[in-house]
Amino acid sequence: MSTIIESIKRLFAHETSSKEIAKERLKLVLIHDRSSISPEIIEQIKEEMIQVISKHLEIDRGGMDFSLEGEEDSIALMVSIPIKGMKRNKKKSRD
């Protein structure tokens, strides 16, 4: 009985079943495990991105977040970079 009640509750609450959560977590962790991208490479990408972006924007280095995420068979590098402010374009400011 409790099973039916649980399912009905879930139906109305639009709650994801714990199995779906488990499956998603598992897929994600396996993408990390199976990928051959070393932490050094991630670190290098991070540094280079910071260099490029800092030319144009003022960024909060401490608040940056890099992660590998995946959906089905594809894998994505997710980067979150908080922006503190715009750097004034020097050419324009002279005008």
Place this chain on the structure above:
Amino acid sequence: MGKTIVITSGKGGVGKTTAVANIGSALASMDQKVVLVDADIGLRNLDVVLGLENRIVYDIVDVVEGRAKLRQALIKDKRFPNLCLLPAAQTRDKEAVSPEDMIRLCRDLREEFDFIIIDSPAGIERGFKNAVAPADLAIIVTTPEVSAVRDADRIVGLLEAMEKEESKLIVNRVRTKLVSRGDMLSVEDVLDILSIDLIGVIPEDEHIIISTNRGEPLINNNSAPAGRSFLDIARRILGEDVPINMYTEDENLFTRLKRLIGWR
């Protein structure tokens, strides 16, 4: 010439030793000559699961180091005349045996037995490498949990790298009720993620605990769903085409009454 099978998992506590004991005794009950090899040196357990712990004189390290002949170290199971155990050493460590020693040992055992089943220790270090080295077939045991499946995936990868071509999967401790209400990964979910062939599904079954307490294999108990599932796996190993069956406890009046008066 016998076939060498390793039962492995990566993660501990998923049921490797229970699988070795039950698949081994199932094959022995089907007139196959079987030897079970405990490769978990330093933390041996297969002897107690089989109820043979009081009969150990020599162990695998004694054989490898030449203090005993192979035949002296083998323990015959009195319940299954075709079943033998080669116990692990308890006071040594994994380094006492090398993968080459294991290959040599199994080459000798192949002469006498139809099946050599190796109980691998948890982990991916020396003990695992020892256990896997002589195997023709690797059976990976997992449970429907994130951590166990993750470790199984690592094992699949390592076996591929070691060019072990034949690997099969057992999904152990499946709880049908939890699966149907969406609170446990299903066998399909696990297969979807690991993409290796399934050789059996074992339902969660309290008979396992009882038979392990007693040091007896489960396969003699016809009312135990896990026992029946292990018998099916043994048939599949022998090449029979047995469909995957999710056995449940037959709860009729008679079995309920038997349980009520504590008679099994």
